[in-house]
Amino acid sequence: MAELPGKEEQVQQQKRLPGKILSPEAIASILTVLMVLVIWYYLTDSFIDKLFFPSPMDTVLVVGRMEGVLVGYFLATMYRVVVGMLAGALLGVLCGVAMSWNKWINSILDPLIEALRPIPAVALIPFFILWFGIGDMGKLILTALGGFTVMVVTTLEAIKHVSPIYIMAARTLGANRLTIYRTVILPAITPPLIGGMRVTVALSFALVIASEFMGAQSGLGYMIMLARRTLQTDAILVGVIIIGITSWIVDRMVRIIGNYLTRWAPRSD
Amino acid sequence: MSAYIQILNVQKSFAGTARQIEALRDVNLEVEAGEFMCLVGPSGCGKSTLVFIVAGLVAPSGGAVQVGGAPVHDPDPDRTVVFQGDAVFPWMTVAQNIGYGLQQTNIAKQRKEEIVTNLIDLVGLGGFRDAYPKELSGGMKKRVDLARAYATDPTVLLMDEPFGALDAITKEKMQEDLMRLSVTETDKQRTVLFVTHDLEEAIFLADRVAVMTSRPGAIQEVLDIPFPRPREASIKLSNEFQALRGHIRGLLVAEEDNEIREG
Ligand SMILES: Nc1ncnc2c1ncn2[C@@H]1O[C@H](COP(=O)(O)OP(=O)(O)O)[C@@H](O)[C@H]1O
Ligand SMILES: [Mg+2]
16 A cells, blocks of 8 residues: 555656646547548548548538538527427426425326327427427427426436435424425435436437428528438538537536536545 | 333334234333433344334334323424434535534524534534535544434434444444533433444443344333443443343343244
């Protein structure tokens, strides 16, 4: 054990050496990315027809060409994702809490949720277009529905697994039911809710893009669909990359907020 | 005058997965006001169940519990519990945990702060006021739990194997702290029901020790512990102490034999 502090010092010194800002692991990751870019460039330059996959150059150039519409489409998609997701998640958590609070609310809502849960929300898109047209409303409701289902189930499961010892402790200290929900159940279920929220983010992007494929006049999914009709693979790829990056960023934000809210929780990392 | 805590013919059965589990059969026990009563018994004999019933967390299947002359139906901050497991809220800081019971009262904010600060000092967690439980050792967490149970200044304190999970040294230290606390003016009036399976702990702390039978639990004997308070740890080595320990051990071993024979 006496050696350990010495080793730690060594590691720290290594980190501080000039020219060694990046760890070997980080360099390995960067090399992977570069390799992919090189192979991509080489393949699209020689074997692969632009009709099937664009070259890196085309992809960069198309961004410049489309800049005007791109921002508008991006904002349209983000609006649908964020508003739909937040509304659905909030409603889901509220419903889950209400169902655990009162057995009547539970009995009334449970069959509805059970009927909804096994249906993939994408399967409902034709109905939503029929009912709400191809504007924002149908897409918002569809996305909210997806997030709602995930979060209501996550909330119910999480509340079921709150350790009874915390609830008993709160009761003996004079807390009433509302106080127990506010000060014990809500904090206790936050870690699993963050997990549910990350699933919701991924699902919301998928639902918005899918509904934009099927009927829309704006959005990244709409753009990809247009580009497919005119065989502009570079525009398709740009759309895909933007969706990937923003989805990653939103997930990252949920993780950062989640880590802050659960800063009290012991972690294994 | 009747006893402060009266446990009268208390029975408790649970609906198990296969069959009914009879946890308590006809428990009768009286604890006087200001008394420190230890409850010992084989594991699974229903000690925790009895604590929950006295706390008002669990309803008995039969019989009744009275505290201060009033029947117990619900939990009350006048009867706080230190649980067998770790019941410190991990999402609250040390100060928030200790102040939890006070937060449910109308006591002035400044007074709450005072009480919490005093308790933090009393249990020796001065530097950890704003620490989360994950930063504390098992012994420190148990101190938070104790302080939280003391904060509402209850007339009855129920402790369910509070030091069961601690290492021997930490445990002895906590027992001595508890002994010192038990002779202070406010604590002389507090009625304590302290569950343990550690016989030395029971004899060291208690005014009286109640010995339970194996499941279904009942009280088989209640012994007076004659040592004056405050007690030093060294009394554990005295002949009288060891004789009491031997006697209680004999009662529990006989129970275990019974249980094996009855299978
Ligand atoms: N909620 C419950 N449901 C079913 N059985 C229980 C429940 N709580 C306790 N028991 C059973 O009652 C008996 C006594 O439990 P407990 O009071 O925890 O014992 P002790 O604290 O003395 O170890 C055990 O056999 C236990 O399995
Ligand atoms: Mg127990």
